[in-house]
Amino acid sequence: MAGSITTVLGPIAPEQLGTTLMHEHLLCDITPPALRGRPELAVKITQQNRYDIDYGRRPNTEKTKLLDRELAVAEVEAFRRDGGDAIVELTIGGLAPDPLGLVEVSRRTGVHVVMGCGHYVHAYHALENATRSVDDFAQEMVQAVRQGAWGTEVRAGIIGEIGCTEEWSEQEKRVMAGAVIAQQETGAALTIHPGAVPDQPMEIIDFLKARGGDIPRTIIDHIDRTIFDHDRLFRLADTGCVLEFDLFGYEHAYWSFAPITMPNDGVRLDMIRALVERGHLHQIAISQDICRLTRLLAYGGHGYGHILRNVVPFMREKGFSQAEIDTILVETPRRLLTISD
Numbered sequence: 001m002a003g004s005i006t007t008v009l010g011p012i013a014p015e016q017l018g019t020t021l022m023h024e025h026l027l028c029d030i031t032p033p034a035l036r037g038r039p040e041l042a043v044k045i046t047q048q049n050r051y052d053i054d055y056g057r058r059p060n061t062e063k064t065k066l067l068d069r070e071l072a073v074a075e076v077e078a079f080r081r082d083g084g085d086a087i088v089e090l091t092i093g094g095l096a097p098d099p100l101g102l103v104e105v106s107r108r109t110g111v112h113v114v115m116g117c118g119h120y121v122h123a124y125h126a127l128e129n130a131t132r133s134v135d136d137f138a139q140e141m142v143q144a145v146r147q148g149a150w151g152t153e154v155r156a157g158i159i160g161e162i163g164c165t166e167e168w169s170e171q172e173k174r175v176m177a178g179a180v181i182a183q184q185e186t187g188a189a190l191t192i193h194p195g196a197v198p199d200q201p202m203e204i205i206d207f208l209k210a211r212g213g214d215i216p217r218t219i220i221d222h223i224d225r226t227i228f229d230h231d232r233l234f235r236l237a238d239t240g241c242v243l244e245f246d247l248f249g250y251e252h253a254y255w256s257f258a259p260i261t262m263p264n265d266g267v268r269l270d271m272i273r274a275l276v277e278r279g280h281l282h283q284i285a286i287s288q289d290i291c292r293l294t295r296l297l298a299y300g301g302h303g304y305g306h307i308l309r310n311v312v313p314f315m316r317e318k319g320f321s322q323a324e325i326d327t328i329l330v331e332t333p334r335r336l337l338t339i340s341d
Helices: 050-055 069-081 099-109 127-131 134-146 170-186 200-210 230-237 265-277 306-317 322-337
Strands: 004-007 010-012 020-024 086-089 112-115 159-163 190-193 218-220 242-245 284-286
Touching (some): 004 322, 020 284, 069 099, 099 112, 127 170, 159 170, 170 190, 170 200, 200 218, 306 322
Parallel strands (some): 020 086, 086 112, 159 190
């Protein structure tokens, strides 16, 4: 495989990348802007209240701040012990990215970290984004991939997760159009956070196609909270994009962000199995999208190693072959993260 993979510690050969989670957060602040500055919601997380806080009906502004580098190191070391090799970290504009922190975590744990770039959903945008042009956003992302992001020399290895909301704003569309240009100029893969409505992923693909986007190197995130029927699932797969099921470990049916019924890990695997049987094995990525303290081992959660400890054995029980598992966890991440010379 020609080219290299850009990690926060520098480029590596594709064959150096092993088992990889394609969508996680190690250091971030994803507190909803509407909840910030409300001290009554900053309730300390304990073993007695962590389940209710994690469930989502009890607003809490402590759980959405993953800012402790020492904690991140401990959690990533546990992932490495579970057999993990690499993490794609998608904390971007609006979520308090910490490139130097990612460098420290990667160096201390030996786990490869690939960093994203771009901007999250509109509500998290900096005020100055309102007047920025498509080309301005594009050049920011090109620079992040080629030179360094967020005022550092730490380079991004993927574009995104570019944020879209249910009512896709014009500002978000300008960021997305800039991301297409950055994808064209750098060859990096593009990963996209769609709004929680089932037809938006196809709307996004149509938007990208009209602008010359590289659809096979485009990942639509959060499929498991967005599409619940095989008709839409298969039509999206037929475009050639990568479908990412990245909420493994989230077992609550209740979803505080939208009026939907969330699947559990078994249902996620059944949807993936249906895609595999239809010939879409090489278009599947999986992860856990950890962005809450309550999902970390230190707070009684499943941690970054959940897929390796629990989901992979479940996959085998459901009839997935080792070759299929390796394709999803190793081969597809290698292909997507390799940027041609």
